[in-house]
Amino acid sequence: MAFAQDGSPGLKAAVDAAWQRSPQARTLEARRDETLAGREAAQSWIAGSPTLGLAQRSDRWTDQNGGRETEVSVAAPIWLPGQKAARESLAQSSSDDLEAQIAATRLALAGEVRERLWAVAAAHEALSETEHHQHHLEAIAEEVLRRVKAGDLARTDGMLAQQEVLAARGAVAAAQAKLQEALGRYRVLTGQPSIPVLEVEPIAGNMAEPHPRLAAVRTALQRSQASLNVVNRTRSDPPTVGLSMRREQGNFAGPASRSVGIAVQIPFGTAARNRPLETAARTQIETATAEAAQAEVMLKADVDLAREQLDAARRSLEAASSRASLTRQHTELIEKAFKAGERGLADLLRSQALSHEAEVAERQQKVALGLAHARLNQALGILP
Template sequence: MRVARLSFFIAAAAVAWPCLAVAAPAAPPVGAATLKSAVEGAWSRSTALSTLIARQDETAAARASARSWIAGSPTLGLSQRADRGASLRDQRESEVSVAAPLWLPGQRSAREAAAARSTEEVSAQLRQARLEIAGEVRTRLWEAAAAREALAEKEDHLHHMEDLSSDVDRRVTAGDLARSDGLLAQQEVLAAQVDVALARTRAAEALARYRVLTGIADLPPLEPESLVHAVLPANARLTAARATELRAQAGLRLAEATRSAAPSVAISVRREHERNLGEPTNSIALAVQIPLGSEARNRPAETLARTQIAAAAAEAAQAEALVESDSALAQEQLRNAEAALASATRRAAAMHEHTALIEKAFRLGERPLVEVLRSNALTHEADVAVRQQRVALGLAHAQVNQARGILP
């Protein structure tokens, strides 16, 4: 009875399992590495992040200062006077004053505009820095991918040479081949082992550089990035250059609006007490100080602002030219990579067919071992080319997106 019941449960599970598999597809592993997570990791470890965040705090403080109704910090004054000589008046004076600088006409709005342009510049620089980090991650990622693919091909070649060497050893033992053929096959195996060791070192170095940059141990799936063909926003590099130019122009307007120091207004309360008088007397005073400015005083600041505008304009023009050049070059590299992969794939297919024919002829005793080894070497070279061109195609996709300012 128990056996029958157990058989029923097994049969029911066998029927229900495919349905459960369809209803609940396998979820991706939690915490799997992606290009986006790699960029996030590199961004969090970037030294530029803390610097730009500090600059954000600086610009926020500048905007708060520009919104104030006074041009600077107010000052508090206290004074006390008293007779100390032979006078019989016994006079004492106490005074309390408060003074504050005021904005010149147009200066407050110019300072607010300069602070706003500085905030926009820092935001643009944050996007540019993030794009640069993404470009570095893309480069390190595909460097590590190329090294790993090279290692995989070297290991495949080693396994193939080991199988061939075993076959040659059996035929040498059987007397079908000379001892020299066995030694030749053995040295090819040893050479392949050396290549594997070197490839492992290069793969470990490339992966270490990727880990130091991103803080992530594993590479994401090595699939070429999807190319976006829709209308794109302006490249972050170009946006940052233009924001710097706008900030420099706002700095010139601020320098022109600040051709003299800010005027100050002071209000004071004085209390006078004299022995001959009954009650102490109080008085209130209002004072205004207006500095006299000149063009000569402010000329260095205005000249510096114009110099910054010229430099920012030149950098913006250069950034625009570089963005256009990088985009055109990336498109050309993508076309070349696609053509190279197609050619390498056809070459590898032809070499595999050629090697299969040579090995068949070798087993029949119609071709020498040297021809087999040479054909294997060429086939191995063709397979390496295919793997490397696949990596090059993935890198070309990444470079196109990078040149167009696309973040993962």
């Protein structure tokens, strides 16, 4: 059936290996720290970094009466009502969106691994059948040469048989090159030297819930909506509240006095500040909404196409198997007639070529059926 090596890792291990080598996967996983930092910042009770101030005033360089004033202050921006909750919602939406992107990227990578594995299987089946055909032609050539020496066949028949053997060897070399190319592509993707045991995947009964592709576009829409909510809640920069302690002394002999002060700074939002932010957020929502609608349509089309391809692969395999059976029976009859001297070498070689073509077609259709199973599971969002 398909190409396999005993003891090699399975399909899931191959996908895991490809994931570890993927630059996009590394980038997405590294962004988890960013989202975690964003969630921690959103959960803070202050809207930014606090500041510490120190001021000192003295008349040492002017009146020299001993007047001194020292002030220490602490200030921090604070959230307005609803801002903290909006930013927490945005941070959570960003985290959910990232996880959905990771799942969708892993699904896409699994599809690439599936494609390359079945490409290796197809190349291996083609090589196996080509080698089998070569060995069969070599056996025929030996029989023809023996009969040429015995005087039963002409020398031209011997030359024709040897030409077919040489052509078969060239076909084997070409098939080996294609197999090595397919193996190279798989190894570049996964970094694994061995090929997993490849079996036809059982078709999933239902679509994955949630489907990684749909989840990715839906969470992107939710993040865009949360971003607009933050813009609406943040019409200006956060106000700043400060607490200060002042120590004053009027002259050398006078007593020192202490006081505590509270300061509030409230920035005013303007249309020039808020309009671009709001417009950008609404643009993101429109884009995400369109992408979500398109993804649902494309996903349904992909699943329908995959089911149709699976049905076509089944019908093609049935036809190819029937044809291969008939050509094998026909070739067996021609071989018997050739050995009995009733049919010529050209008839036998033509029958062998047709039989080889039918065998290759049957093997390739078996691979195509396995690939159709994998593609349907891929469309359904099933990860290995």
